[in-house]
Amino acid sequence: MAQTERPNQLFRNLSAKIAAIPMIITAVVVFFGCTVWTIVYSFTKSKLLPKKIFETTDLFSIPVPEWIASDGALDIWMITGIVEKSFVGLAQYERLWSTSRWIVSIENLAIYGVCSLVFSLVIGFVLAALLDQKIRFENTFRSILLYPFALSFIVTGLVWQWLLNPEYGVQKIVRDLGFESFTFDPLYNPDIVIYGILIAGLWQGTGLIMCLMLAGLRGIDEDIWKASRVDGIPMWKTYIFVVIPMMRPVFVTTLVLIASGIVKLYDLVIAQTSGGPGIASEVPAKYVMDRMFLAQNLGQGLAASTMMLVLVLAIVIPWAYLEFGGKNKNV
Amino acid sequence: MTNVSVRQLDLRFGSVEVLKNLNIEIAEGEFLVLLGPSGCGKSTLLNCIAGLLDVSGGQIHISGKNVTWAEPKDRGIGMVFQSYALYPQMTVKGNLSFGLKTQKFSKAEIERRVNEAAEILQIKDLLGRKPSALSGGQRQRVAIGRALVRDVDVYLFDEPLSNLDAKLRTELRVELKRLHNQLNHTMIYVTHDQIEAMTLADRIAIMRDGFIQQLADPYTVYNKPANLFVAGFVGSPGMSFLDGTLSEDGTSFTFGNATVGMGDYDGQQNDASSRNVKLGVRPEHIIIHTEAIEGVTIAAELDIVEALGSESLLWLTSQGEKISALVNADDEYEAGSTVHMEFNIGKSSLFDTKTEKRL
Amino acid sequence: MSDQLMALDGAQGPKPKKRFSRRNIFIYGTLIVVSLYYLLPLYVMIVTSLKGMPEVRMGNIFSPPVEITFEPWVKAWAHACTGLNCDGLSRGFWNSVRITVPSVIASIAIASVNGYALANWRFKGANLFFTILIFGAFIPYQVMIYPMVIILREMGLYTKLGGLILVHTVFGMPILTLLFRNYFSSMPEELFKAARVDGAGFWRIYFKIMLPMSLPIFVVAIILQVTGIWNDFLFGVIFSKPETYPMTVQLNNIVNSVQGVKEYNVNMAATVLTGIVPLVIYFISGKLFVRGIAAGAVKG
Incomplete structure (x- = not known):
């Protein structure tokens, strides 16, 4: 029998491979390449120096947007950045961790993160459990609880900025009711400003958590409920000792989603407080943006963004390991 | 003349060997059934023949051509799937003509072939309908039609009747047999249903763990199973196995305190590697007597009687061995009583305990 | 066997349901309160956008507009300024x-x-x-x-x-x-x-x-x-x-x-x-x- 030449493996399913080129480029160049670039250059003494746009053709001088925030509005102008190749080891990181603005950012993130996690999980679960009681108007309630998620952080932030405005908002209304000394001005009080942002964040995000939890509850075998009813176990006990343990995967996934979302917190702060009063509501994502594009200190921006990456990896890697470690291959 | 030839086929997924050095020659016009439990590699083998899976080693020849690396469409095959796999958004006619259109046949030729297939399968009235408006049996006819219009040498069936209910399955089974008789194409048919295998096949290949255990006509498979696995897998209710020893001269078999004469045995009982053997008897090859016959019958406890309708299945215990026997439903037996079994040795099988092969 | 004459004493037929059981009041009460909270910002947004500036300064953000005006909408869409541009959103x-x-x-x-x-x-x-x-x-x-x-x-x-x-x-x-x-x-x-x-x-x-x-x-x-x-x-x-x-x-x-x-x-x-x-x-x-x-x- 004549043996025909084995076709080149590279050209098998050629169309499929050609079609996947955008994905491959994205994965390799953007998600892998850009991340590595950022990490590598966070060890250099790169800086940004204001220069005129496109004045130089040097590959390592980059026109980047500069934000002129003079009047509170963000506007971007072009300046030229200097990416330096001289390595300075951990100098950028040492400087980063001795900057009070960064420390405040991290503290804010920690407070916002912990509160946001706890409250979204608890509120989300309780609301889901209430909606799961075979009630009437379930769809109406769900639509109401979820609609804020359709809105952008900018819109959310601006609405709550208005609601929390001490001159016109909630504080004024309570005072008008006769409580003259009532104070509730989180956005103007550096000590509690992060909670003001938290209120808006929870308003926007809990609907989603509720939906995920509701899906998880619906996924639980109806027979569990029948069995506990026959056994005469009170509903709250069934929830705590049977249902919640069964929903562990849903909780873990939700937790990872909330957590990786928290690290990206940025637009909401911009809209609500622009980081103020002072630097009281700074967050890491904003710090990075400011260093990169505003304060002309690229090295700091790169180092801070690398720290953000480390933070996310600390959340995602253990989760991915737990979730997919056992059965590898399938993502 | 050989039509499909599988030579030294290997298939690995990573480190898992699914098929190992597999060889089959299938003659033109033959109806070959691949039978086995799930996970035995029968569907995998079919997918390899179809070209839907890349083989790791060996060759596949169809109609004299080496198609080991050919695309599925270039192999001259038609295929019918378990889930029918009809294109849901196309009409029946669209389903039948999709492949022909892809291969740029003329309109007239497509029309002719579709009509011909629809005629054979009696689905002419359904041509304008969508698959969702068809019953399971009709869908499977369309799926068969889609393979037929390709007008090829070899047809592959991947458990085509498994999704149908029992009654329809029987009907379509007969129809498939008729189709094969009428068209005389080579057909390779995967199933885990032994009745389908027995009724349809010219030859059955029984597979397990990627190996072919036995390749023979249905009669041989049933009456002279090559090994313990085949014996146990084929036949329902299943064969009973008795652990025992063969006498030195091979003329008698002893289990517990009971001895059976092996004079009528159809095989080479003296080839056994040791005297330890298993005797396999099918339920219908046991005759039940109410009175003992000296030197012929063996006493047994009757545990349970299962009425199957036309027959009754008796669950017996004798010398610590579980045995089942089929009897006429009209004969009345009482659970707990003692009965006497006579084995039809000429139809029984002896297996070497060590190699598990039939002697 | 005929059981037509069997007497039906005690509980029979559908179990009576209380429309206002404590459980229902709790569930619906909570959901309604929460829903109002979630709707509040949307309400305030819309109400405020329909008021004139004097009314905004005088009144309460929750009160409905006394005099509905669409001027803020027109202004936001066509005239609001960002930096040098004043052609609105x-x-x-x-x-x-x-x-x-x-x-x-x-x-x-x-x-x-x-x-x-x-x-x-x-x-x-x-x-x-x-x-x-x-x-x-x-x-x-x-x-x-x-x-x-x-x-x-x-x-x-x-x-x-x-x-x-x-x-x-x-x-x-x-x-x-x-x-x-x-x-x-x-x-x-x-x-x-x-x-x-x-x-x-x-x-x-x-x-x-x-x-x-x-x-x-x-x-x-x-x-x-x-x-x-x-x-x-x-x-x-x-x-x-x-x-x-x-x-x-x-x-x-x-x-x-x-x-x-x-x-x-x-x-x-x-x-x-x-x-x-x-x-x-x-x-x-x-x-x-x-x-x-x-x-x-x-x-x-």
């Missing part, structure tokens, strides 16, 4: 449309083909790239933004519409690819095999078999992308310039500008205007939206 609206439409089309086209290739044409290494992609969904954008700026500049696309579309396509890819891959994987594999035996190739199967079957998932993807891209702020502020800012960026600049007197009613009108598009999509699409965000939750 309309500019941002059209910019957002110009950004969203092509971005949605490009990102879905590419991601659906990716998902299809991953689900049905597993080739060597495909899973590696997919894993990187999924990990990419978790990497904060801040990590990749600066090199992206460099890349786009080198391609001559920086601050151009094309650049922003590219950015949205790239960063929307992980979640959309996952969405499509899972959808195509859930379709019977035999369908794909049947089409291959029928001689159809990569593109023919995609267009003739897969596309017609996957309308629902395309709708989900469109909802996900339209709201996601419309609501984007980060990429808008980095990868475009003042003349081409999307609506969210322009809105922020209008409201948070410290120049001049704060016009809260105009600000709220502008905010409502920006929120209308995703809200309309949300209320029209209903359950599909839920499916979309459940899938898109990773995007955070």
Whole structure:
């Protein structure tokens, strides 16, 4: 029998491979390449120096947007950045961790993160459990609880900025009711400003958590409920000792989603407080943006963004390991 | 003349060997059934023949051509799937003509072939309908039609009747047999249903763990199973196995305190590697007597009687061995009583305990 | 046997139900209170936007407008100022449309083909790239933004519409690819095999078999992308310039500008205007939206 030449493996399913080129480029160049670039250059003494746009053709001088925030509005102008190749080891990181603005950012993130996690999980679960009681108007309630998620952080932030405005908002209304000394001005009080942002964040995000939890509850075998009813176990006990343990995967996934979302917190702060009063509501994502594009200190921006990456990896890697470690291959 | 030839086929997924050095020659016009439990590699083998899976080693020849690396469409095959796999958004006619259109046949030729297939399968009235408006049996006819219009040498069936209910399955089974008789194409048919295998096949290949255990006509498979696995897998209710020893001269078999004469045995009982053997008897090859016959019958406890309708299945215990026997439903037996079994040795099988092969 | 005469004493027929049991009052009470809380900001937004400035200063943010005026809306749409431009949010609206439409089309086209290739044409290494992609969904954008700026500049696309579309396509890819891959994987594999035996190739199967079957998932993807891209702020502020800012960026600049007197009613009108598009999509699409965000939750 004549043996025909084995076709080149590279050209098998050629169309499929050609079609996947955008994905491959994205994965390799953007998600892998850009991340590595950022990490590598966070060890250099790169800086940004204001220069005129496109004045130089040097590959390592980059026109980047500069934000002129003079009047509170963000506007971007072009300046030229200097990416330096001289390595300075951990100098950028040492400087980063001795900057009070960064420390405040991290503290804010920690407070916002912990509160946001706890409250979204608890509120989300309780609301889901209430909606799961075979009630009437379930769809109406769900639509109401979820609609804020359709809105952008900018819109959310601006609405709550208005609601929390001490001159016109909630504080004024309570005072008008006769409580003259009532104070509730989180956005103007550096000590509690992060909670003001938290209120808006929870308003926007809990609907989603509720939906995920509701899906998880619906996924639980109806027979569990029948069995506990026959056994005469009170509903709250069934929830705590049977249902919640069964929903562990849903909780873990939700937790990872909330957590990786928290690290990206940025637009909401911009809209609500622009980081103020002072630097009281700074967050890491904003710090990075400011260093990169505003304060002309690229090295700091790169180092801070690398720290953000480390933070996310600390959340995602253990989760991915737990979730997919056992059965590898399938993502 | 050989039509499909599988030579030294290997298939690995990573480190898992699914098929190992597999060889089959299938003659033109033959109806070959691949039978086995799930996970035995029968569907995998079919997918390899179809070209839907890349083989790791060996060759596949169809109609004299080496198609080991050919695309599925270039192999001259038609295929019918378990889930029918009809294109849901196309009409029946669209389903039948999709492949022909892809291969740029003329309109007239497509029309002719579709009509011909629809005629054979009696689905002419359904041509304008969508698959969702068809019953399971009709869908499977369309799926068969889609393979037929390709007008090829070899047809592959991947458990085509498994999704149908029992009654329809029987009907379509007969129809498939008729189709094969009428068209005389080579057909390779995967199933885990032994009745389908027995009724349809010219030859059955029984597979397990990627190996072919036995390749023979249905009669041989049933009456002279090559090994313990085949014996146990084929036949329902299943064969009973008795652990025992063969006498030195091979003329008698002893289990517990009971001895059976092996004079009528159809095989080479003296080839056994040791005297330890298993005797396999099918339920219908046991005759039940109410009175003992000296030197012929063996006493047994009757545990349970299962009425199957036309027959009754008796669950017996004798010398610590579980045995089942089929009897006429009209004969009345009482659970707990003692009965006497006579084995039809000429139809029984002896297996070497060590190699598990039939002697 | 006749049991017609059997007496029916005690409990019989349907069990009486109390409409106002304690349990129901608790459940509905809680849900109604929570719903009111969730609706409050929307209400305040709309109410404020319909008041004149004097009324805003005098009154209570919760009270309905005494005199309804649409002037703030007109002003927000056509006259509000950001920096030197005083043509209102309309500019941002059209910019957002110009950004969203092509971005949605490009990102879905590419991601659906990716998902299809991953689900049905597993080739060597495909899973590696997919894993990187999924990990990419978790990497904060801040990590990749600066090199992206460099890349786009080198391609001559920086601050151009094309650049922003590219950015949205790239960063929307992980979640959309996952969405499509899972959808195509859930379709019977035999369908794909049947089409291959029928001689159809990569593109023919995609267009003739897969596309017609996957309308629902395309709708989900469109909802996900339209709201996601419309609501984007980060990429808008980095990868475009003042003349081409999307609506969210322009809105922020209008409201948070410290120049001049704060016009809260105009600000709220502008905010409502920006929120209308995703809200309309949300209320029209209903359950599909839920499916979309459940899938898109990773995007955070």
